[in-house]
Structures are given as C-alpha cells and as structure tokens.
Amino acid sequence: MSYVVPKESYNGKVLSLDFGKGDKAAVIGGENTLPFLSFEGDIPNRPVVAYEIQDCPPDDWPETVRNMYKDVSGDPVTWAKHCRNNLNAKAVALRLVSTHPDRDNRSAEDAAKTIKDVLAAIDIPLIILGSNHIEKDAAVLVAAAEAASGYNCIIGKAQEGNYKTIVAAALAHNHKLIAMSELDINLAKQLNILITQMGFDKERLITDPMCSALGYGLEYTYSVMERIRLAGLLQNDATMQPPILGDVGMYVWKIKEVSAPESDVPEWGSIEERGIAWEAVTATSMLVAGTNLLIMRHPKSIEIVEKTIAELF
C-alpha cells in the first residue's frame, strides 16, 4: 500500500493584519491552512509575541516576573524602551491598569498622555489595552485611540457591553481592534458580526475568544480556537477569519501554580522554572490551537516561545 499525503483542501483563509508603522510594522495571519501545516498550504507570517507592560508598577504580579522589570517598571516609557532595546521585543502591549476604578481610577486624559509618551519613545508596534472595566474602558480607549492617531495600533478590548464607542474610535483613528467574548464560538461570531455591521472592516479585526491558563480551563480556550479556525478555513465563514489573540500573561500570572513558594508545595518544584514553564506551555498550546498574536510577561518564557515558533517554520 503506497503512502499518499492526506491533504485537506480549505475554502477560506485567515485574514492578514498589519500593525505599527515603518520598517518595524508587524504582520500576522494570512495562512490558508490549520496552524503550522505547511505541507498543505502557505503560512506567510509567523505569530508575534508582544511584551506586556502597564501604566503603573506591577505590584500585583508575582515576584518571579515582577523582579525581571524591577529597575524599569516604575515608568511605562522606561519599561517600553527596555523591552525594545534590551529584550528585542517585536511589539509591546500597554495595559492601562491604573485607569480601573478599583485601582488608581486615573482619567482617560492621563492615559492618553501615557500613550503619547510611550509612542514617542519606541519604534515598534503598540497594542493598547484597557483595564477590563466595561464602562471605564469605553472612555479610556476612545481617548487612547485619539492619542495614538496615525500609529496604526491595536486597541482593545471591545466587548459586548462597550463595543459601540470603542469601534467608532478605532474607525475614526484608523486602528486595529480586538473583539473579546467569553469562551464561546457563537459569542465570538456574534460580536464580530455586530462590529462589522457598524462599518468596521473584518480585515481590521482580531478575535480574542478569551484566554485561560494551563490547568484553569485551558482546554476550553484551546477547543474554541480550533473550532474558530475550522469554521474560517473549512466552511469559509468570513466572520471567523480574523487573526486570533492569546492574552496569556494576565491569566497565567495570577494563579497558585506560579506564585506558591516551593516551601509550601515541595512536590511542585522550583517556583522560578515553574512560572516560566507555565506561561510557555500555555502560550505554546494556544499557538498550536491557532493563535496569531500572543501577549506575555516573562522575558524567559517569551524567549522560549519565540524559539519554538522558529522551530515551527
């Protein structure tokens, strides 16, 4: 019996999306096959990993990862430059944590100023994220979109409860947009449809089906991502063809497995490697399921994942 390569033929393709400007602009998506199956299709662009930074010191990050940035994290501009110049970051994701009403409740104007300063300091693409407070994000991201006008940023996240104002701002200032729904392919599809019905091109959209950490619901994210890819490629469902985001760091670095010291749980081994491995395994699984853009925290996890990405091509 002779072996015949069992190729699948796909009708659809993942939309490609660029962000940032100049020669450091990044491009993701564009593949017409399932993740990394280059024997049956073209995969023109590699997944990109963005370093997560925030607009206030990361007091709530576990020590293992907080220490990595202890000399630079007092100020987002210094932090962003450190990622760009010393860590060779391809992109930075700035989370406006301090605007959350339960944190410092900083104003949208404050956030806009931070964004302008960060954009002036780096030449790599910027992702601008709110604090995940539905009402506040609507105000903050509108100001952020304006402050970043002309920089072709990715802004987010637009959710069911606030997408209208955020979509309008992304539209007005020519940014790309993350649409986030909660672990359900139908909700993801519905939100993408609502957003495109406002006149926002699906070519400018990124789907975030909500990430989850290894051991904390990873299998749900994994399967939702696989199903989104299959719908976009096999059934040519245009609403399921935007690139996928895996916002890994924030879900990984809040669980027990990355913060419990070895003295409390000797059977779990070294806390340093445990945390790095946890973020790397979560990110690797997301890549295999279809993620095009990752947001991560620990420089060592990012280095590991970038090496794995290189091995996948």
Add this chain to the structure above:
Amino acid sequence: MALTGVQIFKLLPKTNCKKCGFPTCLAFAMALAQGKADIAKCPDVSEESKKVLGEASAPPIRTFDLGSGAKAVKVGGETVLFRHDKKFFNPCALAINIKDNLSDDELAKKAAEAANSEIERVGQKLRVDAVSVEYASNSSAQYEKAVKLVAEKAPDASIILNCKDAAAAEAAVKAVAARKPLVYGATNENAGAMANIAKTHSVPLCACAQGLEALSALTEKLQGLGVNDIVLDSGAKSAKEIIDHNTQIRRAALRKGFKPLGFPVINFVLRDNSIQEVSIASVAIAKYASIVVLSSIEKWKNLALFTLRQNLYTDPQVPMQVEQKIYKVGEPDAAAPLMITTNFSLTYFIVSGEVENSKVPSFLAVMDCEGLSVLTAWAAGKFTAAKISQFIKDSGIESQVSHKELIIPGQVAILSGALEDKLEGWKITVGPREANAIPTFLKSRTV
C-alpha cells in the same frame, strides 16, 4: 475504515437463513455495522468476506498496553483529530530517557525520580509512566545491567529499550521480559532480527524510519513478519516535523483507513534547555503523540506537562468536577467570609482565583452539582435552597466560623429568601453576578 451496513450486506450470503439470530441478512449486516453482532455467527459466509470484514472492523489506530501490571498504560485507540469532536481517549505516556553509561548511583537516582513522580491534581493521580534506557555504552553487558537496575528502582514504570542493536536488545528484553518492554527499535536494516525478538517475547516494537513513506513500508514489513503491536517513530525532531508528521499519520489512519500508519506515535523531544523541552513536549502532547520521551523530569516540569495532558484529554462532553468541600482561600479565621458556588471545575477555578486576588482570606463552599455552572445547576434543580442548606449543615462549617452569614452568587439572588427560611438564623448575602467583581466586593466589606 468502517463499512456501512449496506457494504457489509453485499459480502453476506443473502440467504436470510436466520441462523445468526437475525430475521434477515440485511438486519444482521446493520447489527454488524454497529458492532452489535459477530461475523462468526454466520455459518455460510465465505473466508474472503470474513477477512474483509475482519480488517474493516479493526479500529483505525491499534490499541495496546505499554508495560504490564496495574500501572501499564494504554496507547493508541484514538478516533478523532479534534478533541471537540468526541474526545482523546488514552492520555499520552510521558517517559524519561536515561543513558546506560551513567554510574550506578546516577542510574538509580534517575529511575527513582520517575518512580516518585506521582502528583495528584483535580482528583487524578498523574505520574511519569515510563523509563527509556538508551544504549549509549555500546556494551551489551553494561546495557543489560543498566536496564535491570532501572527496572528494579522504578518498579511500576513501563520500560522502553532504546537500543537498535538486536543482540543487546534481546539480552535486555530477556532480563525484564515480565515487564513487557517496548523495543525501540526496528529499522529497515535490523527488521528481521527485531521482529523475531518482539514475537518470541510478545513485546511491542517501535518502527523507526525517516519520513512517512519509509515508515509505512517498514510497518508493512514488520506486520508481514508477524508483529502487530507497533509504535511509530517517523524521525520527527523539530516542532514543525512533529506537527507535520503526527497530523499526517493520524489523518491517514482515521480519514483514509491507511493501515500501515494505524499505530500509536512516539516523539523524542530531547533538548538541552529543559524549559524549551517543555514547550516542544507541549506541541507533541497536543498534536497526537502517544508517548513523549523527555531528557529530564524536574518536578515543575512534570506538573506543567501532567496538567496539559489532563486538560487536553478531558471529555469535552463531561464537565470536569472538583471535590465537594469547604475550601480555604488564604488562611481564613473564624470571622472570614463564607461564599458558596458549584463544583464545575471552571467555576471553581475562576471563583477561587478571584477570591485569591482579593487577598481577603475566605471560606469557599463548593457544592456537588454534577459539574454544572451556577446558573445551569440552579435551572436543573441541583443548586436549590433545600440542597444548599443541607450541604451547609452537613459540612460542619458552622463550628468553624463565628458568624452565620453565607454569600451566594448574584446569579441566584432569587434563592436568598428561601435560603433564609431553610437555614434558620443565617443571614444570606447576595454576592456579585460575575466572578471578576469578587475582589471589589470582598474588599469593600472589610473597610
């Protein structure tokens, strides 16, 4: 590939003799197609038809035990490409590779690491399943000694004999024959001798070739020599090759019914950097490996890989559940708040994570609702005032807290009145509807 009832019917004598116990040959054919009847019940079927039906009814990916005894693990037997289609059945076995030229102390230490690797997570006991002993010494006597020592120090682990020298492999197989080691393995050059060893000692054999064409030819050769329990190594080393080869193998077996590749797959993911190895192992676990061989098994590494394997091999139709009990988040004292939720694992993880984020030490009562989330459990009548009050009374929490206040999920605010009736003397407080509001909620209570 499975035949339909009509295809099977064409192979039957069509006499409707009823000797099989079915009224017609067609009814018998339909039962065969569903796996509810045995072809041997037909007295008149031709030998040729029997052969076709036998092959067609064999599972597309062969299943067998790696190792022997209670801790043996099943490999193969998968039926889908995507876990959401049904589920992945036989969790990938993890193995550590140990070189035979290490000192006795080092051999014993590595074997003991595997033997002592068991960790419990969400009610499952997870461990490194196998040890692979690599023939690096080039001395048959040293190899046999090392295999014996490792087998003795890791008494429950399955054994992989990583040795392509047939004479050395045979001596080692004899030494640990009762453990049913996997012989790794057969190449195009040594296939005859290796097949002989596998048959003589009835142990599984790995076919090692470069690329899928050569691999298919090799497994056909081995089957021709009478070996049936075969493991596949396509020579995949890089992450790209692992996804590429493993996907092709699984598709060929499941979609094309291609028998020469209908076997479990082994991937060696050895890397110098242990965390890099974890990342590459994740690719192999997600993408269809049945056995993944590692160069080291630090505790943190085991925990991460066990957890990934457990996540991906859960049944997507059956929600993961956590044990019903009162969990402590932080170190709650008698005045600490008491909250309740259901035992759907995702619900538990999210709620306990947010309680942890609040930094307010708390008691979290997790009630068995057959793995349903709060609203679903309430709708299904499993998260009712009567059941909640019974659970709280039986749990003994009353003697651990100095207050009588229970915080319930905002989604089931409707239960508060009925609960106050059932739980006499208790104050019922309605908590947030969504877990992400828990930190604010708990913090605001402490001010």
